[in-house]
Amino acid sequence: MQALVVNCTLKKSPETSNTEALANVVVEQLRKEDVEVDVVRAVDLDIAPGVTSEPVHDGDAWPGVHERLLESEILVIASPTWLGGPSSVAQRVLERMDAMMSETDDEGRPVAYNRVAGVVVTGNEDGAHHVINEITGGLEDIGYTIPGQAWTYWNQGPGPGPSFLDAERCHDWSRSTGRAMAANVLGVARALAARPLGPPPQ
Structure with missing residues (x-):
């Protein structure tokens, strides 16, 4: 089983990413x-x-990411919350994934069929559930299966405040929810591998 985690932080490496820190809980459980x-x-x-x-142009890295998506049964999109919504990086990733809606496999299924997805969200403001809904809604449109409780998040709540790595508030909950998320996406991915969805009826 192969999983791909796309961290949609705005911070370039090697800058510390709060989103990566919470996503790593899911990564460790899957491993x-x-x-x-x-x-x-x-x-x-x-x-x-x-x-x-x-x-789109010379040097565009998306085709390589697209290839990794097609190699993975599990996808995790991890995004910070900005102005109550997903990061601009997450939005761009979803926009490029939009093309997958018209791509099919050898049996005529959309290429995202029989693949499972989940979401990790962090932010020192409110809006985590909105971000989860925005991302999972897009992934469902593309064809991914979203299991129950296929998410974890941490946020400060209304108003500015410390980030995930700057505070210990609710970390235990976010980590346990992240481990449950990993178990849920893996369980459904295994079920789909054993009994895959067929092509849509014509």
Whole structure:
């Protein structure tokens, strides 16, 4: 089983990412279950705006990310909350993934069928549930299966405050929810591998 985690922080490497810190809880749990996990920090890559899987310009890194998506049964999108919504990086990733809606496999299924996705959110403001809904809604449109409780989050709540790595508030809850998320996405991914969805009826 292969998983891809796309960290949509605005911070380039090697800057510390709060979103990465919480996503690592999910990564560690998946690896305990012998899942191979690949992590991409999208902001480190030249991902052009667009809604195509092909390169938009020379050096566009999206085709490589697209290839990794197709190699993975599990996808985790991790995003901070900015102005109550997903990061601009997360939005760009979803926009490029939009092209997958018209891509099919050898049996005529959308390429995202039989793949499972979940979401990790951090932020020192309110809005985590909105971010989860925005991202999972887009992933469902593309064809991913979203299990029950396929998310974890940490946020400060209304108003500015410390970030995930600057405070201990609710860390235990976020970590236990992250481990549950990992178990849920893996369980459904295994079920789909054993009994995959067929092509949509014509």
